[in-house]
Amino acid sequence: MANLRHITDPTTTLGPLWQNDSSNDLGPRLGFAWSPSRVEDFFARRSRPALPHQRPQHVDCASAPISPDFNIPDNGNFPNALTTIAASNSAGAVSVIQYEHNKTPHALQYNLSLQQQFGSATVVSITYAGSRGINLLSEGEMNGPRAEWDGQSLAYPLTARVINPNFSNITYFANNANSWYNGLLTSFQRRFSAGFQTQVSYTFSRAISEADGGQTGQQISAGGAELKYPLDMSVNNGLSGYDFRHLLTVNYSWNLPLGVAVMESPARCFRVGK
Amino acid sequence: MIGILRMQSGQPEWLVAALPAALRSLDVNNRSPNLVPGVKYSQIILGTPHRYFDPQAYSAPGPRQLGNVGRNTIIGPGLATWDSGLFKDTSVTERVHLQFRAEFFNLLNRANFGVSQANSLFDANGGRIGSAGVITNTVSTSRQVQFGLSWYSNRADEANITEP
Numbered sequence: 104m105a106n107l108r109h110i111t112d113p114t115t116t117l118g119p120l121w122q123n124d125s126s127n128d129l130g131p132r133l134g135f136a137w138s139p140s141r142v143e144d145f146f147a148r149r150s151r152p153a154l155p156h157q158r159p160q161h162v163d164c165a166s167a168p169i170s171p172d173f174n175i176p177d178n179g180n181f182p183n184a185l186t187t188i189a190a191s192n193s194a195g196a197v198s199v200i201q202y203e204h205n206k207t208p209h210a211l212q213y214n215l216s217l218q219q220q221f222g223s224a225t226v227v228s229i230t231y232a233g234s235r236g237i238n239l240l241s242e243g244e245m246n247g248p249r250a251e252w253d254g255q256s257l258a259y260p261l262t263a264r265v266i267n268p269n270f271s272n273i274t275y276f277a278n279n280a281n282s283w284y285n286g287l288l289t290s291f292q293r294r295f296s297a298g299f300q301t302q303v304s305y306t307f308s309r310a311i312s313e314a315d316g317g318q319t320g321q322q323i324s325a326g327g328a329e330l331k332y333p334l335d336m337s338v339n340n341g342l343s344g345y346d347f348r349h350l351l352t353v354n355y356s357w358n359l360p361l362g363v364a365v366m367e368s369p370a371r372c373f374r375v376g377k
Numbered sequence: 378m379i380g381i382l383r384m385q386s387g388q389p390e391w392l393v394a395a396l397p398a399a400l401r402s403l404d405v406n407n408r409s410p411n412l413v414p415g416v417k418y419s420q421i422i423l424g425t426p427h428r429y430f431d432p433q434a435y436s437a438p439g440p441r442q443l444g445n446v447g448r449n450t451i452i453g454p455g456l457a458t459w460d461s462g463l464f465k466d467t468s469v470t471e472r473v474h475l476q477f478r479a480e481f482f483n484l485l486n487r488a489n490f491g492v493s494q495a496n497s498l499f500d501a502n503g504g505r506i507g508s509a510g511v512i513t514n515t516v517s518t519s520r521q522v523q524f525g526l527s528w529y530s531n532r533a534d535e536a537n538i539t540e541p
Binding site: 127243244246247250253255260261262265272273339340341342343346349350351352353355356357358369 | 404439
């Protein structure tokens, strides 16, 4: 597989095929559930699994445009590829993956849940849930020079030039992004008399990331995100496109006292509807 | 009668500005506007689909600037839906039943607007883009009502189940 070994290399280097090192894809889990002996109907659960993600598929897909020869513009010789390459006088763009010291993206997920039952009809639970993404994929244009703070914004000096003049664009895929999620989940569930039951759930959370999509979470793509300034990841730190600060969900079921009462649960209703 | 009410905050959105040729030649892929000094977030959000945020709160970045507005600083419109259903069971025989269903989706017919697709505030020359902040899509359906009639029979194993 051809790839740039260093940002200033004049051309790509042909190396071995990309190997998916699955030996690091471990997913240990640790958790416990605790019910205090003197407090009935109270449960505490906690877990902290480490779940490495498998190496993403798009890394393999990215190997297709690694060689710059496949990125040169048509110079009138299409569809003769060899003639097109021979007539090209520009290396054009190149896509590069983090060839050495590539780390497997992984996530740490942890939660602590407290659940208390009041009587026979009410259950309240409070849960903290967190997730930490490490070595996540990012996509950035790495041939850009270093920008300087001009008192208002990062800006490129007039003397700035691309790092590697052999290429117009160097799109770099690296496992260097991070994400943070912290959420507080609360739930209240109660069965009332006369067949009325309800559950109210509220989640307060914050999701922060350095890369997730082009502009919003809706535009998440297999290729990751284009970083605004890949030379300093703190510039790209901000709310994730998946950040929904407040979420309130209420569901209810009520057997109306009309005609002959039929005891039905919502699950039964949906099953019948299939 | 069953129902589900869902209310949630809006999705973050990233404001951008087009790249001039000088930055494109430096392999810069995207940049953002500059925030006008002194402007507060509450002043930026106008909240209407015609102009969800105020583009005047931002200025065009200089020809070699990346812009000082960070990622996803605008929170889009929130979402609220209420789906409900009414079911009426009628026994035809001991094991055969008819169920009439009336289901309502987005019962209040609330327009749930998406994030503004017009998130680019300035063109490559620094000129303002007139459509910036305009929302042109919704993320949920309008009110939908559907009626149904289903027939079902108890299976033999369910017929033996008794309520405690």
